[in-house]
Amino acid sequence: MNSQIEVDLGLASVSDGALAMLEGVSRIAGLPPGLFCGLLDALAEEHLRRFGARVGINLFKLPMKTVDPDDLWHSLRVLGNWLSYKDEASHRDPDTEAASEVIARMWLAMRGALILTTEGEAHHEAIN
Numbered sequence: 001m002n003s004q005i006e007v008d009l010g011l012a013s014v015s016d017g018a019l020a021m022l023e024g025v026s027r028i029a030g031l032p033p034g035l036f037c038g039l040l041d042a043l044a045e046e047h048l049r050r051f052g053a054r055v056g057i058n059l060f061k062l063p064m065k066t067v068d069p070d071d072l073w074h075s076l077r078v079l080g081n082w083l084s085y086k087d088e089a090s091h092r093d094p095d096t097e098a099a100s101e102v103i104a105r106m107w108l109a110m111r112g113a114l115i116l117t118t119e120g121e122a123h124h125e126a127i128n
Contacts, residue, residue, distance in 0.1 A: 005116075006059040007109040009039075009102045011046040017095035019043060022102055031078050032071040038062050039106065060106060062113060072114040079107040 011019070023043055042060045083103055 003064055005062045005064065005109055005113050007105060009042055009060050009105045011042060011102065012049070014098040014102065015095055016050075018098035018102070019046065021095055021099040032068075032075055034062070034066050034071070035075050035106075035110070060109060062109065064113070064116070067113055067117050069114060069117045072110050072117060075110045076107060076114065079103055079110065083107065 011022075014022075022039070038060050083100055
């Protein structure tokens, strides 16, 4: 099994305004710390890249050993709520639309991690 989920959030193609908006994701109540730290790391790498530092592709990284299915499920709900709240505004503001695209990619990553985690638990329970 893969020890880490890595997802390209598409940060290289968003504006500075969208990056600033994404940094405000910390205001989402109850987002698990590991998920938020992964997003902050990816945002920091993108800022460094824009200032000319040599960094690789900015990937959102989530170590599977730190993944808790309850946190993943909660993250899906929190990110989904953010997306539905921002959906109306995204049609009028390109920065909000770009930020929503990044959050949607994160949502898909959390969904994939939840599937991998719960399949692993189901396999472990079947063996025991």
